[in-house]
Amino acid sequence: MIRRFNRYELKYILPYRQYQKIVQDFKGFLKPDKHADTGGVYRISSLYYDSADLSCYRNKIDGIKYRRKLRLRVYKDSDMTFAFVEIKQRINRTVQKRRICLPIDEARRLCAGMEIDTERLDQTDQETVSEVLYLVKSLSLKPQCIISYHRKAYEGSRYEHGLRVTFDTHLKYRLNNLDVTQLSKDRFFLPPDSVVMEVKANERVPVWLTSLFGLHQCNLQRVSKYCLGIEQGVAHLRQSRVIS
Numbered sequence: 001m002i003r004r005f006n007r008y009e010l011k012y013i014l015p016y017r018q019y020q021k022i023v024q025d026f027k028g029f030l031k032p033d034k035h036a037d038t039g040g041v042y043r044i045s046s047l048y049y050d051s052a053d054l055s056c057y058r059n060k061i062d063g064i065k066y067r068r069k070l071r072l073r074v075y076k077d078s079d080m081t082f083a084f085v086e087i088k089q090r091i092n093r094t095v096q097k098r099r100i101c102l103p104i105d106e107a108r109r110l111c112a113g114m115e116i117d118t119e120r121l122d123q124t125d126q127e128t129v130s131e132v133l134y135l136v137k138s139l140s141l142k143p144q145c146i147i148s149y150h151r152k153a154y155e156g157s158r159y160e161h162g163l164r165v166t167f168d169t170h171l172k173y174r175l176n177n178l179d180v181t182q183l184s185k186d187r188f189f190l191p192p193d194s195v196v197m198e199v200k201a202n203e204r205v206p207v208w209l210t211s212l213f214g215l216h217q218c219n220l221q222r223v224s225k226y227c228l229g230i231e232q233g234v235a236h237l238r239q240s241r242v243i244s
Contacts, residue, residue: 007162009095010199011223012213019167019195022216026154029208030165033153043076045148045180048226049111049141056139060224065092069226070135072111074104074180076148083107083180085132095200100128104181113137143178145233147171147225148186149196162202165209167195173229175237189225189232196223 014022032040049070050056059067066089073084085107086099106116110129113136118126135141149168156163171194172186190196197218199205 006094006096007200007202008093010205011221012197012218013221013223014195014197016193016195018216025212030154030156033155036153040152042151044073044151045076045146046071046073047143047178047180048145048147050144051139051141057227057230060227068135070111070132070141072107072180080104080181085110087131098128100125111136145226145229146174146178146180147229160206164200166198169195171196173233175233189228
């Protein structure tokens with residue numbers, strides 16, 4: 001399991017038909033993620049933490065060059081007895097991620113700012129635990145939003161180490177019942193036929209892939225699933241109050 005990495009990320013929002021055409025065109029260049037299910041899909045739910053005044057959200061909207069966010073992630077096709085606690089950090093165009101896999105109850109305690117037993121952990125994981133505790137306590141982070149989606153992922157060949165292209169569908173959010181292991185009535189934060197495409201590369205995106213995106217007229221966008229979920233949730237609450 002990769003616990004730390006630096007990379008570049010490019011994001012696009014596509015209609016479903018365009019996504020299907022792109023996938024057909026890069027067959028033979030990229031291979032399906034070997035860790036996905038038989039259909040090549042992950043079902044992911046992430047619980048995002050933020051301050052009471054949503055400082056992590058505002059840092060993204062304001063385009064702050066250096067920013068961090070904390071999330072607890074589970075894969076819904078697993079038994080969900082374990083969860084990933086992740087710190088995602090952006091410095092200009094570079095994305096850095098640190099994560100640790102823990103029993104889910106222990107992961108929840110850590111994200112609540114509670115000390116956990118670290119004696120069994122190596123130095124890398126102990127440093128991640130310390131950073132999580134610092135963020136939770138210094139920013140008074142609390143659970144704010146769950147983002148869920150289905151992900152289909154592809155990987156580069158051995159000549160394109162670190163290249164990863166993902167397509168996320170069924171893009172939903174919820175602001176209540178913030179337990180990632182429980183089913184709930186989530187709402188779409190993008191139209192149901194929308195697909196978020198993310199390109200992740202260690203150093204550079206291959207020329208053949210950028211040419212393919214140009215051929216399909218893909219427009220690079222600033223996309224944050226968390227921010228879109230917060231915005232749609234706030235808009236829904238305002239609409240509900242007006243109606244009532």
